[in-house]
Amino acid sequence: MYGFNRIWIEALYFLPRGVAPRPNWFLLLHRALSRCALFHWRSLRESMLLWRVQARPWMGKHGFSYYEDKPLARVQEELHVPLQRSFSILCVFAEIADPSDADGGGTCAIFKGDYGIVLIAQPILELLARRKEEALSVIYHELGHAMGLEHPDPYDASVMGLGCWAGLKRTYINEHDRAYLLSSARWARAKWEQRTCYSEQGDS
Ligand SMILES: [Zn+2]
Numbered sequence: 001m002y003g004f005n006r007i008w009i010e011a012l013y014f015l016p017r018g019v020a021p022r023p024n025w026f027l028l029l030h031r032a033l034s035r036c037a038l039f040h041w042r043s044l045r046e047s048m049l050l051w052r053v054q055a056r057p058w059m060g061k062h063g064f065s066y067y068e069d070k071p072l073a074r075v076q077e078e079l080h081v082p083l084q085r086s087f088s089i090l091c092v093f094a095e096i097a098d099p100s101d102a103d104g105g106g107t108c109a110i111f112k113g114d115y116g117i118v119l120i121a122q123p124i125l126e127l128l129a130r131r132k133e134e135a136l137s138v139i140y141h142e143l144g145h146a147m148g149l150e151h152p153d154p155y156d157a158s159v160m161g162l163g164c165w166a167g168l169k170r171t172y173i174n175e176h177d178r179a180y181l182l183s184s185a186r187w188a189r190a191k192w193e194q195r196t197c198y199s200e201q202g203d204s
Contacts, residue, residue, distance in 0.1 A: 116146025
């Protein structure tokens, strides 16, 4: 597994065919990711989220209703995005909604060991556009899943538990998850220092 001292987020805005982009979408995505990065840094200090938002929306091949069923799988079929070599998360903000998931519209995440994928669907984008704090904690919650975090057991008020809907100002990363993220970050740094030493030896 890759280390977590730097986590790269490649973010993009996905539109079904025929759906117009929100006028301020680029700013919304930036603002959300910068707040998540600040929360992450304040909580961990040794791990950093870095991100880039792709400048143009990604145009889907199908209309809105096509993506109502298994939204992440259907969006993934159409995305071919090269990722950084360190631990990376592909974060797709999409104007799609699964009607069977009233709160999140199919918002979800997967952890693949050396990268993760997040889908933030339309209901959360709506909250974001209305400047609702809870959109930010939902987004960080999904980024957490993409980094390999699970729901706490027993459930607590942390961002991976009930804090998911509390807004970032009113939640936290619990000790278990901090330890997981920090041990991954330290492992990465140790590996980096080893590599530096090795190349210096090689030069002499
Ligand atoms: Zn969850």
